[in-house]
Amino acid sequence: MLDEDLRTMIDDVKDGRMDRRAFVQRMLAVGLTAPMATQVLAIGGVAMAQSPSPYKPTKRGGGGPLKLLWWQSPTLLNPHFATGTKDQDGSRIFYEPLASWDVEGNLNPILAAEIPSIQNGGLTADGKSVTWKLKPGVKWHDGKPFTADDLVFTWEYVKDPATAAVSSAVYNDLTVEKIDDHTVRIVFKNPTPFWANAFVGAYGCIIPKHVFADYKGAKSREAPANLSPVGTGPYKFVEFKPGDLVRGEIYPDYHMANRPYFDSIEMKGGGDAVSAARAVIQTGEYDYAWNMQVEDEVLLRLEKGGKGKTVYATGGDIEFIALNNTDPNTEVDGERSSMKTKHPLLSDPAVRKALALLVDRESIKKFIYGRAGLTTANYLNGPARFVSKNTSWEFNVEKAAKLLEDAGWKAGPDGIRAKDGNKLKMLYQTSINGPRQKTQAIVKQACQKAGIDLELKSVVASVFFSSDVANPDTYSKFYADIEEFQIPMTQPDPALHMKRYISESVATKANKWQGPNFPRWVNKDYDKVIAEAEVEIDPVKRAALYIKANDLLWENIVFIPVLHRLKVGASSNTLKPVISGWANDTDNIQDWYRET
């Protein structure tokens, strides 16, 4: 029914009977609206509105220096070697993709002349190709023209395994064809509903053929341009000191009118988040600082009478507690948490339900994350049209206790419940990080009241998140009963985010624990839903499938979502940064300006 409504509405928009804003409002009403609502329209045959960001400056330059403070600093400036966001952020000052994600999660054309749609012939109904028109007259910083050859080269460069590019996965299953100097067609191997991945966002940065041509493949490390980028971006490269400083100056031939506003840019690195917040909010030495992983209480105190403020962007990052489906204490063929075992406690749905009732999300939000988190019952929290409305959560110790009591878990003399000689004692691990240890304490307290004993463990982040096969404390080995961390959603599409948990991706010794399905959850229905969603071109059906996938995760309590986390930055009061929750902080750097 929803499906039909939407179709009529799309037609209305097409014929001009309904304007775009009304459409978005109607979608809101039926609970389907989204930053990506416009992508529905795009595939439905309506051109995306090119969301004009309210950019006020009327001339290029004259804004003085823009000083950014990243408390982890870029260590290299090749977007395709970028191991962390810091490197992507640094590279993005100089290199540009075809389009970036704006604040609402819409595509914002950068090097593209227009965003592909069915109407302008950019998209095809089978979802197997997309045609991008490039902006004419764009020049690289060294004066050479930017053409379709650069896109084809970028694709060849990245997909070459000898190059060892981290972005290779994005470009492996497609081919890039040059149609003319300013048109390229990307042909996908399989129908690809989310076509805006290659050449968009952080991994979409295009590198110049004439600079990198000699450094493809095994010689990629030797390219001088890895340290002195030549791009098309708003700022030209001046200086780079790995792990410390990136400097750029205004590019007078930049392809967008009146941009950039600032005469020079500086990205300083190092230190810690709290002092970075101080340097922006209290002393005003810097204009913007990234990733303010600081307790809200501290930020509120700094903001009092300060020269800056915090800014928030909503994306889809989720902090959660994952429940182990296998037994971490039994070793089978030299492997703990083996697929041949079943968790002795967590295989009982009552225990899972009780645990979900014992996570006090409201208190965690109120006392720990403050403005930087939203409570949620869902694993998938965005873009809005993929967010399920069928789920709910509550915090209720009595209910949890009753649930356990009814399932036969009786309290022993020490207050800990047990059944058939199995005590409700569990190991709860996470990485070392202030807010996480506090969350652990809150959950442990509630569990104690319900008769579950949690042993807390925290592992250094560099070990916890490593893929070191020899280390037993990684999140993917999951040698614990439950574990907490955050998975960022790096693009406004759930495909990659949700695909992690299909049965064949289970992390095991055989795949060196590289399988992304670390809860070791096996569910035929889920596999089927994901497989269908991957090839579903109809955006409405596809959204419905991902909502169903989320609901399966919820029903089976694969995860207990703790918080939907927002991106937090610190900005000076006069700066107008454009920060999207769906992209890197510098993804719209050309639109930043200062209001005086």
Add this chain to the structure above:
Amino acid sequence: MRQYVLRRLLIAVPSLLGISLVLFTVLALAPGDPFSDLATNPNVPPEVGLALRAKFGLDDPVYVRYLHWLTAMLQGDWGFSFVSRVNVDTLILQRLPTTLYVIGSSQVLALLVAIPVGVYAAARPYSLFDQLANTLAFIGFSLPTFFTGILFILVFSIKLDWLPLVYSTDVNASGVRWVLEQIRQAIMPVMVLGLFQAASMTRFVRSAMLDVIRLDYVTTARAKGLGQATVLVKHVMRNAMIPVVTLIALQIPAVFGGAIVTEQIFRIPGIGSLLISSILANDTPVVMAVTFVFACLVVLFNLIADVLYGWLDPRISLR
């Protein structure tokens, strides 16, 4: 003398080899992975991380990796950083000037404070000045630099707004203003490090002076009718400074090694912050190079201190 130096240099070779072997093994056994950032990024399939590990030879057995490293090091190739994909020597040379400037000035400051205060305190032991100097010295070396650093930031940058909180690598000025800016931003870190050093050095100078001041030849000098200043500077200090010089010589490697904590607090792009960020990123080649260079400097300056001994005090013979 020449023979002595030569022999010491030859002994240094096996000890440096031993140090490098220990360092390498410890680093190889330490947990962590330079590509761990990739692991939680759903955009990057695990194969990419594995391919990178294979490409950079991280999957080879430890002894093979050590031999690779050693042969490369002997040819002057320090390896390249996994994280920045830049040669390690470039990275280190980039950081060296700042470290030398900040840590060097703090050592100079320490000496400028410690020697006069120590000498003067020893000249009048248990006087009010001595008591005061002693108390301050105790407070000085009891307070860790991470504490005084943050305290200085709170007072001088946040409350008073006199000095910048962040050390900027490139000062945006030229001529005299550039020099003034450089000095201004270095004041806090230099003070923090220098005063900490000065505190313990003052105690050292004072006790060295007291050892000498009681000797008979000092009494003789006084009996000759020489003034207090001449006795102290010409007769007492010359002998009392011998152990102090050794101490300073052994401090020099630390000047190159940087100050990890202080550099991190003030965001000084020195060797110390390079070391700590490389450790956090599991960038083994950089950690290896920095620690190994540091070990070499310690061995070298130990030798220099010994040679200096002989030169300063003819009573000591080197054999």
